[in-house]
Amino acid sequence: MARRGRFAPYLLVLPGGLWLLAFFLIPMTLMASLSLQSGNLIDGFRQTFHWQNYRDGIGVYGGVLARSLGYALAATVACAVLSYPAAHWIAFRAGRHKTRYLFLLVVPYFVSFVLRTFAWRQVLTDDGPLLGPLKDHGLLPTDFRVLDTGFAVIAGLTYNFLPFMALPIYVALERVDRSLPEAARDLYAGRAAAFARVLLPLSLPGVFAGAVLTFVPMAADYVNAEVLGGPDDTMVGGVVRAEYFDNGAYPTASALSFTLMAVLLVAVLAYARALGARNVLGDAA
Amino acid sequence: MQNGVPAIGLRDVAKAFPGRGGTVPALRGVDLAVAAGEFFSVLGPSGCGKTTLLRVVAGFETPDRGEVRLDGASVDGVPPERRDVNTVFQSYALFPHMNVFDNVAFGLRRRGVGRAEVRERVGRMLEVVELTGREKARPDALSGGQRQRVALARALVNRPRAVLLDEPLAALDLRLRQAMQGELKRVQREVGVTFVLVTHDQGEALAMSDRVAVMNDGRIEQVGTPREVYERPRTRFVAGFVGTSNLIAGRVTEWRPEGAVLAFGADGRVVVPDASARSGEPLEIAVRPEKIGIGRDRPDDARCALRGTVADVGYLGASTTYSVATAAGDVVVYAQNDDATRTPAARGDRVWVSWHQRHSYALDAASHDDTNPDADRRPPTRSGGGPDGAVRSDAEADGSARSGAARRGGVA
Ligand SMILES: Nc1ncnc2c1ncn2[C@@H]1O[C@H](COP(=O)(O)OP(=O)(O)OP(=O)(O)O)[C@@H](O)[C@H]1O
Ligand SMILES: [Mg+2]
Numbered sequence: 059m060a061r062r063g064r065f066a067p068y069l070l071v072l073p074g075g076l077w078l079l080a081f082f083l084i085p086m087t088l089m090a091s092l093s094l095q096s097g098n099l100i101d102g103f104r105q106t107f108h109w110q111n112y113r114d115g116i117g118v119y120g121g122v123l124a125r126s127l128g129y130a131l132a133a134t135v136a137c138a139v140l141s142y143p144a145a146h147w148i149a150f151r152a153g154r155h156k157t158r159y160l161f162l163l164v165v166p167y168f169v170s171f172v173l174r175t176f177a178w179r180q181v182l183t184d185d186g187p188l189l190g191p192l193k194d195h196g197l198l199p200t201d202f203r204v205l206d207t208g209f210a211v212i213a214g215l216t217y218n219f220l221p222f223m224a225l226p227i228y229v230a231l232e233r234v235d236r237s238l239p240e241a242a243r244d245l246y247a248g249r250a251a252a253f254a255r256v257l258l259p260l261s262l263p264g265v266f267a268g269a270v271l272t273f274v275p276m277a278a279d280y281v282n283a284e285v286l287g288g289p290d291d292t293m294v295g296g297v298v299r300a301e302y303f304d305n306g307a308y309p310t311a312s313a314l315s316f317t318l319m320a321v322l323l324v325a326v327l328a329y330a331r332a333l334g335a336r337n338v339l340g341d342a343a
Numbered sequence: 344m345q346n347g348v349p350a351i352g353l354r355d356v357a358k359a360f361p362g363r364g365g366t367v368p369a370l371r372g373v374d375l376a377v378a379a380g381e382f383f384s385v386l387g388p389s390g391c392g393k394t395t396l397l398r399v400v401a402g403f404e405t406p407d408r409g410e411v412r413l414d415g416a417s418v419d420g421v422p423p424e425r426r427d428v429n430t431v432f433q434s435y436a437l438f439p440h441m442n443v444f445d446n447v448a449f450g451l452r453r454r455g456v457g458r459a460e461v462r463e464r465v466g467r468m469l470e471v472v473e474l475t476g477r478e479k480a481r482p483d484a485l486s487g488g489q490r491q492r493v494a495l496a497r498a499l500v501n502r503p504r505a506v507l508l509d510e511p512l513a514a515l516d517l518r519l520r521q522a523m524q525g526e527l528k529r530v531q532r533e534v535g536v537t538f539v540l541v542t543h544d545q546g547e548a549l550a551m552s553d554r555v556a557v558m559n560d561g562r563i564e565q566v567g568t569p570r571e572v573y574e575r576p577r578t579r580f581v582a583g584f585v586g587t588s589n590l591i592a593g594r595v596t597e598w599r600p601e602g603a604v605l606a607f608g609a610d611g612r613v614v615v616p617d618a619s620a621r622s623g624e625p626l627e628i629a630v631r632p633e634k635i636g637i638g639r640d641r642p643d644d645a646r647c648a649l650r651g652t653v654a655d656v657g658y659l660g661a662s663t664t665y666s667v668a669t670a671a672g673d674v675v676v677y678a679q680n681d682d683a684t685r686t687p688a689a690r691g692d693r694v695w696v697s698w699h700q701r702h703s704y705a706l707d708a709a710s711h712d713d714t715n716p717d718a719d720r721r722p723p724t725r726s727g728g729g730p731d732g733a734v735r736s737d738a739e740a741d742g743s744a745r746s747g748a749a750r751r752g753g754v755a
Pocket of ligand 2: 393394395433509
């Protein structure tokens with residue numbers, strides 16, 4: 059009995075552990091090794107601890123990397139600004155219909171990610187349903203465009219990752235004791251002051267968690283940039299894809315991937331450190 | 344105390360909440376006048392509308408009808424932040440992201456009080472509630488009693504016209520609750536602010552208040568000093584909810600100068616002074632168990648008396664509880680054990696229970712409880728008695744009234 063009890067925890071982690079080992083750790087190790095190889099597709103690659111791959115990657119694609127982080131940051135802010143009011147409304151005003159509205163919030167995401175992004179392309183085309191009428195009425199210059207711009211990429215990212223921001227914020231708001239904003243009002247705070255001094259600080263952990271959940275995958279995303287952006291809007295995910303599949307430059311692609319990973323890791327750790335881990339990762343920390 | 348403009352005045356205030364299948368009334372027309380400087384309690388079972396009453400005064404709920412006045416001025420449409428009352432919430436509602444000092448200073452800062460004055464007033468108030476030295480502590484590092492005192496200080500520091508306290512002691516354990524009762528009373532006397540305290544604990548209401556309003560099902564049944572409410576409850580609900588009462592129902596058999604007389608069999612006779620009921624009319628009277636004497640000898644004719652058999656004896660140390668089955672049903676008697684050598688009665692004994700007629704009082708015939716359409720769900724009582732009379736002892740009215748209220752609450 060005692061023996062079984064002692065080993066039970068390990069047995070419970072075993073399936074997940076094996077899964078991680080097979081599909082995460084092993085490929086990661088292979089990729090790490092690949093990133094230090096040299097050679098080409100025809101002659102084959104050899105392990106040479108060629109750190110130059112990293113230097114080259116950053117040298118050539120440093121700008122793309124910076125742009126990726128910039129777009130992801132802008133889209134994260136946009137996500138927070140757009141989803142906070144919605145989450146607030148659902149948490150405090152939706153009454154008995156909360157689950158219904160939460161469902162409505164996520165229902166578009168049942169459609170495939172790529173399909174959704176292509177649908178946006180239809181909407182944003184130069185003479186599409188959005189810009190066409192505005193141009194016809196002379197409200198916009200005829201050469202005005204949204205598609206193939208950085209704005210379109212940021213908008214697409216924002217849209218595609220919105221629920222990952224909205225849901226943590228909703229959960230955080232839901233957890234705030236209803237009497238706290240009331241206590242603030244009772245103590246002479248107007249609506250705005252009660253929000254700024256009580257509700258907002260108490261719901262910030264949700265915003266912080268949402269920021270991590272959206273920023274990290276957005277920085278590595280390439281679909282939005284490829285579908286909605288122009289040639290000058292490439293993101294690092296797109297470059298990795300192109301180097302890997304189009305150019306067969308496996309070491310460069312791997313090195314770039316690891317660079318991105320390192321940058322994101324440092325960014326998130328710095329962020330967590332600045333805010334306190336508990337705020338970012340919730341009560342689990 | 345009663346003259347001048349009331350600090351808080353309510354006139355015919357009603358409030359219903361939307362619920363399944365219509366609305367759930369929480370307040371059904373409440374009139375109230377709380378004098379300045381008074382310690383006023385609202386006592387009632389869970390779900391009777393106490394919190395709603397406070398929320399209407401604080402400005403968190405808009406009444407469907409009626410009017411709330413603070414210091415004589417109507418506060419119709421005035422938001423909570425512009426009402427000069429502060430609330431101590433049922434859950435304290437301390438801001439978890441602020442320390443004790445910032446919690447207490449919150450109201451003063453919102454009103455633009457200067458830094459030096461904030462520091463001075465908060466410091467002084469923390470002294471009053473004996474929390475000096477804990478300024479930097481977060482609420483989650485405080486004990487229940489300390490949190491309660493922070494919540495109190497946070498309200499009092501603003502020197503409002505009135506402090507509204509929603510069951511401030513309910514979350515504390517018994518000993519702390521008793522200590523805090525004294526504390527609250529002391530602070531109120533020291534600061535001289537009007538207190539409106541909501542509670543479902545009758546002991547708390549009686550011990551602390553200048554006046555008590557007893558509330559049931561969205562209505563105020565009676566307002567009076569603790570003594571008035573206890574000694575002269577006007578409705579069956581008040582008689583059962585505040586302390587324990589023996590309820591005796593019967594028909595008036597005779598009208599005498601000293602009052603209405605109800606006869607129970609050959610030996611039973613109960614007189615109620617000043618009852619307006621006529622001969623033949625049904626009448627319900629109440630007697631407190633501690634006012635009743637128990638003995639083997641026939642009491643003198645002037646006393647109200649019933650003859651019966653001791654059904655149950657409960658020895659409680661300081662007192663003994665008897666339950667006596669009489670022609671009018673079970674009568675509960677509390678007897679002080681002031682003579683250790685004497686046991687007046689044992690189970691199965693034939694005894695007399697008797698009391699001075701000034702201790703019997705008639706209950707309002709049409710108490711709200713009776714006009715209630717679901718009157719058949721009124722607190723179940725141990726009842727007995729023949730066709731012409733029944734005695735109820737509402738020893739458990741507190742609990743059963745609460746379950747009745749909970750049922751109503753369940754509709755919401
Ligand atoms: N926001 C609300 N929505 C719907 N029904 C409500 C609401 N607030 C109160 N009620 C209902 O109004 C009635 C009175 O509630 P209230 O909270 O005032 O009772 P209470 O006397 O404070 O009870 P307790 O002692 O349990 O705190 C109850 O039936 C309750 O269910
Ligand atoms: Mg309540």
